Amino acid sequence: MTARARATVPRRATVLDVAAAAGVSRQTVTRAMNDMSGISASTKVRVLAAAKELKYRPSRFGRGLVLGHQPTLGFVLDDLTNPYYPALAASVVSTAADRGWNVLISDIAHSPQGVSDLLVGLAQQVDAVIGYIRVPGSDFDQVFGNLPVVALETKPEAGHRGVIELDFGPGLREAVQYLHGSGRQRIAMVDAGPPEVPSIRGEQYLAAMAELGLDPLMVYGEQTVDGGQEGGAALVDAAPDIDGIIAFNDHMAFGVMKALRHRGIAVPAQCAVIGIDGLELGRISTPELSSLALDLTEVGRLGVDLVTRMHAGELPASGPEVQRTVHHTLLHRESS
Amino acid sequence: MTARARATVPRRATVLDVAAAAGVSRQTVTRAMNDMSGISASTKVRVLAAAKELKYRPSRFGRGLVLGHQPTLGFVLDDLTNPYYPALAASVVSTAADRGWNVLISDIAHSPQGVSDLLVGLAQQVDAVIGYIRVPGSDFDQVFGNLPVVALETKPEAGHRGVIELDFGPGLREAVQYLHGSGRQRIAMVDAGPPEVPSIRGEQYLAAMAELGLDPLMVYGEQTVDGGQEGGAALVDAAPDIDGIIAFNDHMAFGVMKALRHRGIAVPAQCAVIGIDGLELGRISTPELSSLALDLTEVGRLGVDLVTRMHAGELPASGPEVQRTVHHTLLHRESS
DNA sequence: TTGAAAGCGCTACCAT
DNA sequence: ATGGTAGCGCTTTCAA
Numbered sequence: 001m002t003a004r005a006r007a008t009v010p011r012r013a014t015v016l017d018v019a020a021a022a023g024v025s026r027q028t029v030t031r032a033m034n035d036m037s038g039i040s041a042s043t044k045v046r047v048l049a050a051a052k053e054l055k056y057r058p059s060r061f062g063r064g065l066v067l068g069h070q071p072t073l074g075f076v077l078d079d080l081t082n083p084y085y086p087a088l089a090a091s092v093v094s095t096a097a098d099r100g101w102n103v104l105i106s107d108i109a110h111s112p113q114g115v116s117d118l119l120v121g122l123a124q125q126v127d128a129v130i131g132y133i134r135v136p137g138s139d140f141d142q143v144f145g146n147l148p149v150v151a152l153e154t155k156p157e158a159g160h161r162g163v164i165e166l167d168f169g170p171g172l173r174e175a176v177q178y179l180h181g182s183g184r185q186r187i188a189m190v191d192a193g194p195p196e197v198p199s200i201r202g203e204q205y206l207a208a209m210a211e212l213g214l215d216p217l218m219v220y221g222e223q224t225v226d227g228g229q230e231g232g233a234a235l236v237d238a239a240p241d242i243d244g245i246i247a248f249n250d251h252m253a254f255g256v257m258k259a260l261r262h263r264g265i266a267v268p269a270q271c272a273v274i275g276i277d278g279l280e281l282g283r284i285s286t287p288e289l290s291s292l293a294l295d296l297t298e299v300g301r302l303g304v305d306l307v308t309r310m311h312a313g314e315l316p317a318s319g320p321e322v323q324r325t326v327h328h329t330l331l332h333r334e335s336s
Numbered sequence: 337m338t339a340r341a342r343a344t345v346p347r348r349a350t351v352l353d354v355a356a357a358a359g360v361s362r363q364t365v366t367r368a369m370n371d372m373s374g375i376s377a378s379t380k381v382r383v384l385a386a387a388k389e390l391k392y393r394p395s396r397f398g399r400g401l402v403l404g405h406q407p408t409l410g411f412v413l414d415d416l417t418n419p420y421y422p423a424l425a426a427s428v429v430s431t432a433a434d435r436g437w438n439v440l441i442s443d444i445a446h447s448p449q450g451v452s453d454l455l456v457g458l459a460q461q462v463d464a465v466i467g468y469i470r471v472p473g474s475d476f477d478q479v480f481g482n483l484p485v486v487a488l489e490t491k492p493e494a495g496h497r498g499v500i501e502l503d504f505g506p507g508l509r510e511a512v513q514y515l516h517g518s519g520r521q522r523i524a525m526v527d528a529g530p531p532e533v534p535s536i537r538g539e540q541y542l543a544a545m546a547e548l549g550l551d552p553l554m555v556y557g558e559q560t561v562d563g564g565q566e567g568g569a570a571l572v573d574a575a576p577d578i579d580g581i582i583a584f585n586d587h588m589a590f591g592v593m594k595a596l597r598h599r600g601i602a603v604p605a606q607c608a609v610i611g612i613d614g615l616e617l618g619r620i621s622t623p624e625l626s627s628l629a630l631d632l633t634e635v636g637r638l639g640v641d642l643v644t645r646m647h648a649g650e651l652p653a654s655g656p657e658v659q660r661t662v663h664h665t666l667l668h669r670e671s672s
Numbered sequence: 673t674t675g676a677a678a679g680c681g682c683t684a685c686c687a688t
Numbered sequence: 689a690t691g692g693t694a695g696c697g698c699t700t701t702c703a704a
Contacts, residue, residue, distance in 0.1 A: 014681055025691045030683060033481075038689060055649065057482050060460060061400035062681030065696045069397060070457065072440075080422040080429070081616070090416045094446035102461060104408075105441045110430035121406065124396060125438060145369075146393050225619055254620045261622055280417070283561055284590045285621060286597055313391065350697055361675045366699060374673060398697030401680045 013054040022050035033058060072102040073307065074122045076131030079109035084249070084277050084296075091300025092130065099308055106131070119143050128307045133160075148310035148317060150303050154200045162306050162315075162322040164299060168204045168276075171292040171328025175246055175274050176208035178330055184244035184272060188217035190231035190256055192248040195220040201248055201276060217242075221252060228255020236263050243271050244336075246292075250275035250282055253289055257335065272336040276328070287334030294328050302326070349390040358386040369394060408438040409643065410458045412467030415445035420585070420613050420632075427636025428466065435644055442467070455479050464643045469496075484646035484653060486639050490536045498642050498651075498658040500635060504612075507628040507664025508540040509547070511582055511610050514666055516548055520580035520608060524553035526567035526592055528584035531556040537584055537612060553578075557588060564591020572599050579607050580672075582628075586611035586618055589625055593671065608672040612664070623670030630664050638662070 015026045022029065024047060031039040032047035039047075050056075073096050077085040093103045104126055111118050119135065123144050133151040135143055137159015150162030179187050187209065191202040198206060202218060209216040219234045221227030228247055232255060235242055245260075247253035253275030257267055265271050267287055275282060278293020306322055309315040315322050351362045358365065360383060367375040368383035375383075386392075409432050413421040429439045440462055447454045455471065459480050469487040471479055473495015486498035515523050523545065527538040534542060538554060545552040555570045557563030564583055568591060571578055581596075583589035589611030593603055601607050603623055611618060614629020642658055645651040651658050 015683095016681085026681095027683080027692085028690060031690090034683085040689060043689085052482060055482055055653070057463070059401070059681050060462075061397045061405060062696090063460070063683080064397035065395070065401060065681075065698090066683045068696090070461070072461070080426045083419055083422070083617075086416040086419070086422045089441075090443060090446045093416070093441075093443050094448065097447045097449070102440065102457075104438065105425075105429075107426060107429050110426045111433045112430065113433070121438075124399070125406070125408070126396075127393070146388060146391055251620075258622055281419075281617070281620075284587075284617075286594055317391070351699095352697085362697090363676085363699080364674065367674090370699085376673060379673085395697050398680090399699080401682090401697080402699045403680090 012059070013051075013056040014059070015056075017054055018047065018051050018056045021054060022047045070100060070102055071127040071311065072104055072125065073304065074104050074106060074126035074129040074131070076106045076108065076119065076122065076129065076133055078107075078132055080105070080107045081109070082251070083279050083281050087279060088296045088300055091297045092304055095301045095304040096308075099304065101127075101304075101308065108132075116143065123147055128311045130162075130303045130307045146317070148307050150307040150310070150322070152299070152303065156323065161318040162303075162310055163324070164303050164306070165323065165325040166294065166299075167325050167327045168201050168292075169207070169327065171276070171330065172201065172204040172246070173208040173211070174328075174330045175292055176205065176212065176214070179244040179246075179272055179274070179336070180212055180214065182272075182336075186217070186239055186242045187214060187244040187246070188219070188235050188239065188242055189246045190228055190235065190248060190252055191218050191220050192223040192227065192252060193220070199248065205246060221248075221255070223248065223252065225251055225255040225258070228252030229259045230255070232256035232259030233263070236260070236265065244274075245271060246274045246276070248276060250277045250279045250289060250291055253282075253291070253335075254285060257285060257287075257289070268335050274330075274336050278328070278331045282331075282333060285335075290333045290336035291331050292328040293331040294326065299326055348395070349387075349392040350395070351392075353390055354383065354387050354392045357390060358383045406436060406438055407463040407647065408440055408461065409640065410440050410442060410462035410465040410467070412442045412444065412455070412458065412465065412469055414443075414468055416441070416443045417445070418587070419615050419617055423615060424632045424636055427633045428640055431637045431640040432644075435640065437463075437640075437644065444468075452479065459483055464647045466498075466639045466643045482653070484643050486643040486646070486658070488635070488639065492659065497654040498639075498646055499660070500639055500642070501659065501661040502630065502635075503661050503663045504537050504540045504628075505543070505663065507612070507666065508537065508582070509544040510664075510666045511628055512541065512544040512548065512550070515580040515582075515608055515610070515672070516550065518608075518672075522553070522575055522578045523550060523580035523582070524555070524571050524575065524578055525582045526564055526571065526584060526588055527554050527556050528559040528563065528588060529556070535584065541582060557584075557591075559584065559588065561587055561591040561594070564588030565595045566591070568592035568595030569599070572596070572601065580610075581607060582610045582612070584612060586613045586615045586625060586627055589618075589627070589671075590621060593621060593623075593625070604671050610666070610672050614664070614667045618667075618669060621671075626669045626672035627667050628664040629667040630662065635662055 015029045018029045019026045032044045096103045128148040130150040151160050189205045193199040219231045221231035275291035278291040282289035351365045354365045355362045368380045432439045464484040466486040525541045529535040555567045557567035611627035614627040618625035
């Protein structure tokens with residue numbers, strides 16, 4: 001647990017307090033609060049008034065204990081502010097709602113405590129967890145107890161339970177092949193992440209280029225529009241004959257297009273640009289952004305289905321039965 | 337309650353089951369599960385094994401009942417897919433986390449059940465509610481019981497409890513005055529919402545124009561990029577001398593800029609464009625979008641502060657003490 | 673190191 | 689129409 005102050009809930013009124021105040025028994029209070037039959041209109045009014053007076057709010061724990069509960073799914077994401085995640089969240093939420101589940105979203109970037117504390121706290125509030133969980137498999141028991149967990153990840157890690165592997169290989173290959181097939185000769189990538197080593201997307205780009213016997217060209221940038229813009233500019237400087245650029249994600253691709261525009265290079269006539277993620281957002285720019293799209297609706301549905309059935313005991317807590325792989329598909333819009 | 341199937345939780349193992357399986361008492365199970373002292377390593381291992389075997393997951397209700405709980409805030413928004421909401425959610429989540437609260441996000445657009453059912457369900461899961469609540473004040477007791485509620489709304493409604501009023505007046509006035517002051521003569525707006533009647537933003541635009549003695553010009557569009565594009569095109573058709581356009585929101589403003597580009601009208605040289613919302617996203621386009629910005633960080637902080645203190649009893653459940661007003665400020669980027 | 677009993681706040685059941 | 693009792697699953701005394 002974190003040392004962070006948990007809000008101290010002031011001594012709350014309980015059924016008994018209301019009952020005493022209204023001069024009735026606890027059951028009568030229950031009846032009034034829950035619109036049940038077997039209570040006269042007049043006492044109901046009296047009870048409700050007492051409840052309001054005391055600011056009585058039924059404890060959802062006492063209630064959940066006896067009523068059984070609507071299960072809650074924890075969804076862990078990196079940053080709500082990156083449109084990729086809300087797009088996925090929308091699918092997770094709607095699929096979960098269809099199955100009678102609630103969703104509690106945990107935003108790592110905007111949570112003050114450490115990731116580990118965050119997850120431990122989350123695990124205590126929910127019945128299952130799905131999302132971008134980057135915790136060593138060996139720590140799973142410690143953090144999640146016996147909860148069903150589905151991790152969305154680019155590289156399957158040992159010890160994880162449910163897994164949806166986001167395989168960038170086929171998509172990157174398709175993108176490179178498409179660019180090359182449509183006559184592009186100098187195909188580069190703006191990668192993100194620590195500059196020392198290519199990201200997984202970067203690796204796949206490199207592999208695809210090697211397959212075609214093409215010379216790779218890669219620069220690194222911050223994972224922002226500005227980062228993409230700088231990367232794009234660097235690329236043009238390094239190779240003035242550049243005619244195809246793949247960006248780490250859609251945001252960076254927007255930056256790349258900006259850089260090209262500033263240099264007077266026409267997209268896609270002189271240079272094609274392809275993003276990764278396939279967000280709706282890509283339609284905002286002129287030209288509209290082509291992108292390696294993940295079917296986020298499908299990913300959300302798949303993940304919720306998996307974790308939900310793990311919870312129900314229909315699927316094991318781990319193993320090949322709860323591992324899936326998804327990949328990208330090239331979304332042709334205007335920039336390529 | 338909705339008729340929607342709630343997930344049936346299969347008879348779950350309890351402490352007693354684990355205790356029986358491991359041949360120990362319930363307290364020993366508790367000790368093992370919670371890493372407490374007073375238990376030998378060997379029995380701990382045995383208990384943990386039994387727990388895993390039975391897929392035992394402690395009930396968060398039983399646990400919450402005795403332990404006291406981390407309070408949870410319900411945040412109601414229209415559509416996660418509209419970047420405005422995640423931007424606000426980020427602030428709500430981080431402020432709430434600072435105060436030791438969890439946040440449960442309810443996305444109206446992606447929830448299959450009706451709004452009313454959604455809110456009733458939410459109210460049973462949380463300790464306070466904040467967000468875009470469009471429920472008649474008279475229904476509040478019915479829906480929310482005695483929960484603290486803070487509604488974000490453009491027009492204060494009678495019977496609401498806490499309120500943060502989003503006042504578009506000052507912002508729209510500032511925008512119109514700025515455009516006029518910088519020599520624009522023909523200032524129009526692309527509004528959204530039902531075409532029969534101006535939206536609140538539309539009304540404020542009209543009022544600001546009237547103040548300056550300017551002729552208003554308003555068209556309606558869907559609340560999307562395409563809607564904005566159609567609106568922009570319609571505006572150019574209606575008034576070829578148009579030199580200033582305000583859009584209902586940033587998304588529509590992007591559409592407007594697209595339309596202008598297609599018509600060969602330079603932004604901002606020939607025609608200025610101003611959006612509403614002030615999203616980071618506005619930096620994606622070329623030129624970057626000027627916008628009437630709401631300080632979403634501030635709104636989130638304010639709202640959480642209010643509702644949190646209402647919960648603690650430091651602030652009344654309703655009345656002027658829990659009403660605030662915020663307004664927009666003109667964010668000058670490149671399109672104006 | 674382990675276990676028995678009590679009680680958190682609520683509603684279901686059965687009595688009155 | 690109303691009230692008494694039991695019990696949901698858990699942890700916290702307290703006793704052995």
